Amino acid sequence: MRRFFGARIGTCACLDAEGRPEYRSRMAFHAVLFDLDGTLLDTLADIAVSMNHALQSLGFPAHEVDSYRRRVGWGARVLAEKSLPEDHHDPDTVARCVQLFAEYYSLHPNDHTRPFEGIVQMLAALRTASVPCAVLSNKPHDLTVSVVAQSLEGHPFVAVYGDRSGVPPKPHPGTARDAARQLGHAEDEVLFVGDSDIDMQTAVAAGMEPVGVTWGFRTREVLHDAGARVIIDQPAQLLNLLEKTNGHQ
Structure with missing residues (x-):
């Protein structure tokens, strides 16, 4: 030792x-x-749950938690762009997704984080x-x-x-x-x-x-x-x- x-x-x-x-x-x-x-x-689970909440609120499918390993690291806007369907990257949809993600995540930042x-x-x-x-x-x-x-x-x-x-x-x-x-x-x-x-x-x-x-x-x-x-x-x-x-x- x-x-x-x-x-x-x-x-x-x-x-x-x-x-x-x-x-x-x-x-x-x-x-x-x-x-x-x-x-x-x-923090992966809390980020994934929060983004999935945003996606589903907008009528889009959620993703598996582990898939977010490839999406995190660039900030909330890029996370939203990498999570939304490719044909829904217009500025308004991305901005709304970021807003919903941030609102939910701010209330649940440590549910699973360790x-x-x-x-x-x-x-x-x-x-x-x-x-x-x-x-x-x-x-x-x-x-x-x-x-x-x-x-x-x-x-x-x-x-x-x-x-x-x-x-x-x-x-x-x-x-x-x-x-x-x-x-x-x-x-x-x-x-x-x-x-x-x-x-x-x-x-x-x-x-x-x-x-x-x-x-x-x-x-x-x-x-x-x-x-x-x-x-x-x-x-x-x-x-x-x-x-x-x-x-x-």
Whole structure:
């Protein structure tokens, strides 16, 4: 077993983007920016139920929960477009679908949502080690703040960002760079941890280190192709990665 600043964790078998078992970097990383859906929280069921409610309210068929893995990550508008029938992508229908989805989801954001296994322990270890953390999601901002407060209570984040009017969403790097300033570190000292191609693209564009996770909504291949420098299979491996790059071995 290894220890990360006093937190006892299992041995890590981190893989880089080429599938190699050892990760090497000349950089030391001192802060972490997390995606939310599919990375910290398993939100898929609540998102699916909410979008299916919107679709059925408009007279369209619902989809299987698991099929939403391919639809989430780009924000509510793209989610609606990917869920509506192809011949009903007119602006009015999409806008109404987004509205119905947002209304229902705002009332049911945590019916089934839970942290992934090992997330609570990982965040506790980061807090103990005084590693500053933030959250960046394409979920609407107010809902992002609410879900984090309810589902990750007791884990203080330096900043929590969702999709805001007039601000480009991920993969635009602007808000990620804002987060780095709030974290108090240069972009290249921040690990951007996410489960999607959107997250990896954001990290690359912002000059951060892209870390993909396989327990979320995308495959290892998608993460690799989107620019992941390292891919991990368990939350504890993030602690080992920080330990390795900061020389605590």
